[in-house]
Amino acid sequence: MHIYVHIPFCARKCPYCGFYSVAHCNEAAGYFKALDKEILEQPVICSAEAEGDVETVYFGGGTPSFVDASYVCNAFRKIRHLFSLEEGEFTIEVNPNSFDADKARKYREAGFNRISIGVQSLHDDVLQTLGRLHDRQEALDAIECAKSAGFTNISCDLILGVPGQREEDLYEDAQILIDAGAKHISMYSLMIEEGTVFEQRYGDRLDEYVDPDLERRMYHGLRSFLESRGLIPYEISNCAFPGYESRHNLSYWQGREYYAFGAGAHGYLNSERFAHPEDIGEYIKDPMKRITEEVLTEEDKRKEKCMLALRTSAGICRESAKQYDAIISKNMELGYLEECNTGFRLTSKGLDFANQVFMDFV
Numbered sequence: 001m002h003i004y005v006h007i008p009f010c011a012r013k014c015p016y017c018g019f020y021s022v023a024h025c026n027e028a029a030g031y032f033k034a035l036d037k038e039i040l041e042q043p044v045i046c047s048a049e050a051e052g053d054v055e056t057v058y059f060g061g062g063t064p065s066f067v068d069a070s071y072v073c074n075a076f077r078k079i080r081h082l083f084s085l086e087e088g089e090f091t092i093e094v095n096p097n098s099f100d101a102d103k104a105r106k107y108r109e110a111g112f113n114r115i116s117i118g119v120q121s122l123h124d125d126v127l128q129t130l131g132r133l134h135d136r137q138e139a140l141d142a143i144e145c146a147k148s149a150g151f152t153n154i155s156c157d158l159i160l161g162v163p164g165q166r167e168e169d170l171y172e173d174a175q176i177l178i179d180a181g182a183k184h185i186s187m188y189s190l191m192i193e194e195g196t197v198f199e200q201r202y203g204d205r206l207d208e209y210v211d212p213d214l215e216r217r218m219y220h221g222l223r224s225f226l227e228s229r230g231l232i233p234y235e236i237s238n239c240a241f242p243g244y245e246s247r248h249n250l251s252y253w254q255g256r257e258y259y260a261f262g263a264g265a266h267g268y269l270n271s272e273r274f275a276h277p278e279d280i281g282e283y284i285k286d287p288m289k290r291i292t293e294e295v296l297t298e299e300d301k302r303k304e305k306c307m308l309a310l311r312t313s314a315g316i317c318r319e320s321a322k323q324y325d326a327i328i329s330k331n332m333e334l335g336y337l338e339e340c341n342t343g344f345r346l347t348s349k350g351l352d353f354a355n356q357v358f359m360d361f362v
C-alpha cells in the first residue's frame with residue numbers, strides 16, 4: 001500500500017501548471033485540521049480494503065515547503081503513527097524559493113528520507129519563461145540544504161521543450177545536478193494544459209515556439225546523457241542511479257492501490273479510482289467527501305497494468321502479454337515495441353508514440 005498527501009498551496013501559480021493548487025496559504029490552519037481528520041478516519045474506513053503494509057508516503061502538491069514546516073511534519077507524524085511506519089520511502093516535494101536549512105532539518109527529524117526538488121532548470125532565462133520564483137543559485141542552495149540536513153536520496157525535476165531553451169542547456173543542468181548530489185532526475189516535456197496562462201499565450205501553437213524535432217532531440221538526448229552518467233532511464237520520464245528509483249512512483253506503474261489524502265488528491269482503493277473535490281473550502285467542511293471516478297473490472301485492471309508497465313523499462317511480462325497478442329504484434333510491426341529479457345517494452349521510436357500504444361489497450 002502507498003499514501004499520497006496533497007498540499008495545494010503555492011507561492012504563485014506558475015503559468016504552465018495544470019495541477020490543483022492556489023496561490024496563497026491563508027487557509028493552511030483549517031486545511032491541516034481537516035487533513036488530520038481525514039487521516040484519522042480513513043484507516044478505519046479502509047481497513048477492510050487495505051491489502052498490506054504501507055511502503056511509501058509521498059507529500060506532493062502544490063508546494064509542501066510553502067507552508068509552515070510544523071503543519072507538514074505533524075501530518076506526517078500522524079500517518080507514521082497510525083500506520084505504524086518504521087521503514088519505507090517517505091518523500092516530500094519542495095520548491096527552492098520556499099525551502100531552507102531549517103525546513104530541511106525539520107523534515108529529516110520528522111522522518112522524511114527522500115526529497116524531490118522542483119529545480120526545472122538551472123538557466124535563469126528558462127526559469128523566467130516558466131514564471132518560476134527561484135533562480136539557479138537558489139536551486140543549487142536547496143540541494144545543499146537537503147544534503148546538510150542528511151538527505152541522500154535527492155530527486156530533481158527538469159523541464160524540456162521550453163521556448164528559448166537550448167539543447168546544451170539541459171546537459172549542462174543535468175551534469176551540475178549530478179555533481180551536486182542528485183540521485184534521481186525526472187524529465188518532463190512542457191505541455192500546454194487547459195485553463196493555464198500558457199494556454200492563452202501559446203494555445204495550440206507551441207510548435208511555432210519550440211521546434212518539435214528539437215523537443216524530441218532534447219528528450220532522447222537527455223535520457224542518453226543521463227544514462228551515460230550512470231542514471232538508468234527506468235521509466236518514460238524518470239532516470240535514477242541504481243537503487244534510487246522512486247518506489248512510490250513505481251507502485252503507480254505496477255497498478256498498486258494507494259490512499260490519497262487532501263483536496264484534489266486522486267486515490268485508488270478496492271478497485272475504485274476516486275478523487276477529492278478540488279476545493280479547499282469544501283475539503284475543510286467535509287474532508288471525507290470523495291467522488292468515484294471509475295470502478296475497474298478485472299479486465300480493466302489487466303489492461304491498465306499492461307499500459308502502466310509499458311511506461312517502465314522493464315516493460316510488460318510475457319505472461320501478461322499473452323492475452324494481448326494482436327496489440328503486441330501490431331506495435332512490434334510498427335517498430336514501437338521490442339522483445340526484452342522479461343517480455344516486451346517500448347523501443348526508442350515507441351517512446352515518441354507511447355500514447356498511441358497505450359490507447360490500443362483502452
Ligand code: SF4
Nearest residue numbers: 010013014017061062
Ligand atoms: S510550484 Fe508546482 S504546483 Fe505550484 S503552481 Fe508551480 S508548477 Fe504548479
